[in-house]
Amino acid sequence: MRKEGRLPPGQVLTEKFPVLHYGPIPAFDPQNWDFSFWGEVEKPLKLNWEEFSRLPHTRATYDLHCVTRWSKFDTHWEGVSIKTLIDEGLLVIKPSARFVIQHAEHGFSANLPLEIVLSERFLLATHMDGQPITPEHGFPVRGLVGAVPGQQAEQDVYLWKGAKWIRSLEFASQDRKGFWEMAGY
Ligand SMILES: Nc1nc2c(c(=O)[nH]1)N[C@H]1C(S)=C(S)[C@@H](COP(=O)(O)O)O[C@H]1N2
Numbered sequence: 001m002r003k004e005g006r007l008p009p010g011q012v013l014t015e016k017f018p019v020l021h022y023g024p025i026p027a028f029d030p031q032n033w034d035f036s037f038w039g040e041v042e043k044p045l046k047l048n049w050e051e052f053s054r055l056p057h058t059r060a061t062y063d064l065h066c067v068t069r070w071s072k073f074d075t076h077w078e079g080v081s082i083k084t085l086i087d088e089g090l091l092v093i094k095p096s097a098r099f100v101i102q103h104a105e106h107g108f109s110a111n112l113p114l115e116i117v118l119s120e121r122f123l124l125a126t127h128m129d130g131q132p133i134t135p136e137h138g139f140p141v142r143g144l145v146g147a148v149p150g151q152q153a154e155q156d157v158y159l160w161k162g163a164k165w166i167r168s169l170e171f172a173s174q175d176r177k178g179f180w181e182m183a184g185y
């Protein structure tokens, strides 16, 4: 894997899936859960759990890299691709959108350049290995950024750029720091 360039410098391969986050695991109540797309969009979109569950689903295989130095290969995910929402006309963003802020439960946030969120490397993930993601990994939905196996990316994006328990995507014309970024990451 290292020779193939799939293992970034300093990383160690693991079969496990460690859990890392700040604060408690939020409870999920399908009656009071919603997801919004807002900011630099033509029309803000707010979906309840049932509506969100009906969005088109995409499958992806990713290598995951964590700044705590572990990597995990060929993980299987399913979820909502932002590019698909745009291609199918379900979401229309403004040309002024250049960054995306993921907002999650308890005020957690994470920022990314728009082009990464629109790429196949980003999913609003609902399932891993055919099962709903577990509460500690972000149930019912988490932002997820992975590396596509065999595809060299200009910028590797590590796991901390995916917000677990995500509740909205804000499209922004200017970049803004998220939770860990404000903490000095
Ligand atoms: N809501 C929320 N999402 C979060 C975090 C957090 O503190 N809160 N931490 C991030 C960090 S630093 C990491 S490394 C990954 C870990 O994801 P995992 O627990 O599924 O391995 O979640 C990211 N997403």
Ligand SMILES: [Mo]
Pocket: 020, 066, 067, 068, 160
């Ligand atoms: Mo992390």
